[in-house]
Amino acid sequence: MEKNKENLPWVEKYRPETLDEVYGQSEIVDTVRKFVQEGKLPHLLFYGPPGTGKTSTIIALAREIYGPKYKNMVLELNASDDRGIDVVRNQIKDFASTMQIFSKGFKLIILDEADAMTSVAQNALRRIIEKYTKNTRFCILANYSHKLNPALVSRCTRFRFQPIHTDAIRERLKNVVIKEKITIKPDAIESLLTLSQGDMRRALNVLQSCKASLDNPDDEIDEEMIYNCIGAPQPKDVETVLDSILKDDWTTAYLTMDKFKRVKGLALIDLLEGFVGILNKYELDKQTKIKILKGLSEVEYGISKGGNDKINSSAIIGVIKDAFESQVVEV
Numbered sequence: 610m611e612k613n614k615e616n617l618p619w620v621e622k623y624r625p626e627t628l629d630e631v632y633g634q635s636e637i638v639d640t641v642r643k644f645v646q647e648g649k650l651p652h653l654l655f656y657g658p659p660g661t662g663k664t665s666t667i668i669a670l671a672r673e674i675y676g677p678k679y680k681n682m683v684l685e686l687n688a689s690d691d692r693g694i695d696v697v698r699n700q701i702k703d704f705a706s707t708m709q710i711f712s713k714g715f716k717l718i719i720l721d722e723a724d725a726m727t728s729v730a731q732n733a734l735r736r737i738i739e740k741y742t743k744n745t746r747f748c749i750l751a752n753y754s755h756k757l758n759p760a761l762v763s764r765c766t767r768f769r770f771q772p773i774h775t776d777a778i779r780e781r782l783k784n785v786v787i788k789e790k791i792t793i794k795p796d797a798i799e800s801l802l803t804l805s806q807g808d809m810r811r812a813l814n815v816l817q818s819c820k821a822s823l824d825n826p827d828d829e830i831d832e833e834m835i836y837n838c839i840g841a842p843q844p845k846d847v848e849t850v851l852d853s854i855l856k857d858d859w860t861t862a863y864l865t866m867d868k869f870k871r872v873k874g875l876a877l878i879d880l881l882e883g884f885v886g887i888l889n890k891y892e893l894d895k896q897t898k899i900k901i902l903k904g905l906s907e908v909e910y911g912i913s914k915g916g917n918d919k920i921n922s923s924a925i926i927g928v929i930k931d932a933f934e935s936q937v938v939e940v
Contacts, residue, residue: 619817628669633777637768652747656754657770660808663750685719697733705741723749724756731758772807793830800835842875847883904928
């Protein structure tokens with residue numbers, strides 16, 4: 610078993626096997642465990658950003674209820690693949706309608722990415738949940754609860770998974786670093802925590818990619834490697850471009866931005882996000898801050914709609930320069 614695990618991506622290799630190993634969602638884990646202990650497990654809806662432990666929690670719960678052979682009692686469907694009316698009418702209905710002789714009272718159906726299901730399939734599912742509650746429990750996993758049918762949501766007990774706190778991700782990474790015998794600088798760990806933005810899956814994937822890219826397994830992973838692996842701009846590069854916008858004339862600022870985009874391969878949207886992060890640390894009056902954020906949000910919308918890169922670059926410089934014209938900045 611351990612040998613088979615060696616070839617797995619770290620996300621799967623270090624997926625929690627028990628509820629105690631689920632990091633960063635202790636309140637949800639405690640509540641769900643209490644439901645099981647009291648024998649009153651309702652239908653569940655887990656929703657929240659990707660990589661926050663929704664699937665890990667329900668699989669760990671299934672292990673806790675049914676033991677190592679939990680797969681006999683669980684039907685797991687990824688609704689982004691199986692999301693049509695036929696799957697609901699056939700696969701889900703067949704599984705839900707049959708009873709197990711040696712069951713723990715009910716079977717479990719896990720619908721991952723249920724917000725990708727068609728509205729017709731969601732309507733059909735609503736009736737099946739009602740009809741087979743006696744011997745089946747449903748757990749619906751989604752990134753966005755507002756994309757689910759309100760009637761479906763009302764039949765479930767809702768739990769919102771928050772982005773995982775940096776301390777919980779740090780704790781998990783510490784374990785992985787020891788087990789995989791990785792040498793990593795402290796500032797690289799801090800950068801990874803910042804860039805993962807509460808997504809445990811992303812943090813583990815990036816760490817594994819950095820380990821794989823080392824020429825020698827004993828080499829040290831540094832901060833630059835983390836940024837390169839994610840494809841995010843280095844903070845010093847963002848600061849250099851922003852400094853040029855604030856201090857140089859318009860043409861010089863534009864050429865500096867253009868040079869960094871070409872040489873470093875930076876996307877304009879990444880630079881924009883970097884500028885916002887740095888400007889948030891400046892002590893600005895409310896009007897200036899509103900002016901900057903409003904202007905940059907409009908540019909971001911233009912980028913998302915596929916607007917011209919040169920025009921959007923010019924617009925970013927214009928927004929920042931215009932807002933700072935009459936503002937004395939204290940850092």
